[in-house]
Amino acid sequence: MQRLVPDPGATSVADQLESYRPWHDPPAGRPRVALNFASTLDGRAAIEGRSGKIGSDTDTAMLVGLRQRFDAVMIGAGTMRVEKYGRMIGDPARRERREELGLPGDPLVVIVGSLDLPWDAPLFTDGGGQVLLISAEPEDEPPATATPVEVVREPDGRVDVTVALRRLREEHGVRALLCEGGPHLHSQLQAEGVADELFLTIAPKLVGAGSTILEGALPEVAELELGWLLREDSELFARYLRR
Ligand SMILES: NC(=O)c1ccc[n+]([C@@H]2O[C@H](COP(=O)([O-])OP(=O)(O)OC[C@H]3O[C@@H](n4cnc5c(N)ncnc54)[C@H](OP(=O)(O)O)[C@@H]3O)[C@@H](O)[C@H]2O)c1
Structure with missing residues (x-):
């Protein structure tokens, strides 16, 4: 992998993230918030309805590497329904x-x-970690799950x-907090001006x-500035910061 901006030279996902400490000096009253997305050249966030076919193995390495450096990972229910997440950090060595x-x-x-979620997804059946569901639905109760699920209810019909x-x-x-999408949750974080960083993989694909x-x-x-730009083969990995 090459770093194009700043300071051009050889690098790797691990090297780029080694000194990244997003939990240091968070803004007052909220977490530092970073978004992570993979996009095709024509700006699409899914291929055949899912994100997995957009990025390469290096994109997956960036995703996993980022997850390793945040207190919490946030997703919208739409993304959970489609992507059916497992445990965020599956590798015990990475948890250590x-x-x-x-x-x-x-x-x-x-x-x-x-609460319309795939309750049979490994995230819920694995038993590791903890899930916080922020729901605008006042009454439903989640089913029993191996992974502890706490439900916080927002009374106004919308979180x-x-x-x-x-x-x-x-x-x-x-x-x-690392937010992995999806697009509707992303727009709310940008609209509220609380998206501090955007990690964007640009895959050389058209859909x-x-x-x-x-x-x-x-x-x-929203005005952003480039924090870094990395390249591996024809795939680009950008980090943007909100101005
Ligand atoms: N390329 C990428 O990096 C990437 C990343 C993530 C997702 N995706 C793709 O994006 C697609 C999913 O898109 P999406 O827009 O449905 O995802 P989303 O933004 O994760 O989910 C939208 C849903 O989240 C809930 N929600 C969001 N904001 C809310 C609020 N303020 N209050 C209450 N509920 C709220 C609602 O769930 P309810 O419907 O349950 O009320 C809403 O329907 C999939 O194709 C996925 O593969 C791509």
């Missing part, structure tokens, strides 16, 4: 490494949305992501249809 860094072995998994972030910081001690990485109009244009 997190603990050495002063992070919980498993990141807290935060799901935003209804206010700014309020949710404040609670994650105050009540769950989350200093750094021609499907949702983009951000679905939902923003009240104003």
Whole structure:
């Protein structure tokens, strides 16, 4: 892998993330928030309805490497329904490494949305880690799961992501949050001005249809600046920071 910006030269995913400490100096009253997406050249966020075919193995390495450096990982219910996540950090050695860094072995998994979820997904049946479901549905109860699931209910029919972030910081001690999408949840974080960073893999593929990485109009244009740009073969890995 080559680093194109800044300081061009040879690098690797591990080297790039080695000194990355997003849990240091979070903003007041909320976690630092980073988004991670993979996109095709025509800006699509899914191939045949899922994200897995967009990026290469190096994209997966970046995803796993990023997960290793956050207190919590957030996804929307739509993404959970399609992607049927397993345990976020499956490798025990990686959980140990997190603990050495002063992070919980498993990141807290935060799901935003209804209880219409694939309860047979390994995330729920594995038993490792902890899930926090932030739901706007007042009554439903989740089924019994091997992995502990705490449900937080928002009374107004919709989760206010700014309020949710404040609670994650105050009540769950989350200093750094990685949001892996999807596009509707992403648009809310951008609209609220709380998306501090965007890790974007740009895959050399064209699809021609499907949702983009951000679905939902923003009240104003979000201005970002390039933090780094990496290249492996024809795939680009960008890190953008909100100005
Ligand atoms: N390329 C990538 O990097 C990437 C990453 C992630 C996802 N994806 C793709 O994106 C697609 C899924 O898109 P999506 O837009 O459905 O995903 P999403 O943003 O993860 O999920 C949307 C759902 O999340 C819940 N939700 C979001 N904000 C909410 C709020 N403020 N209050 C209450 N509920 C809220 C709602 O769930 P309920 O419907 O349960 O109420 C809503 O329908 C899939 O094809 C997936 O593969 C791609």
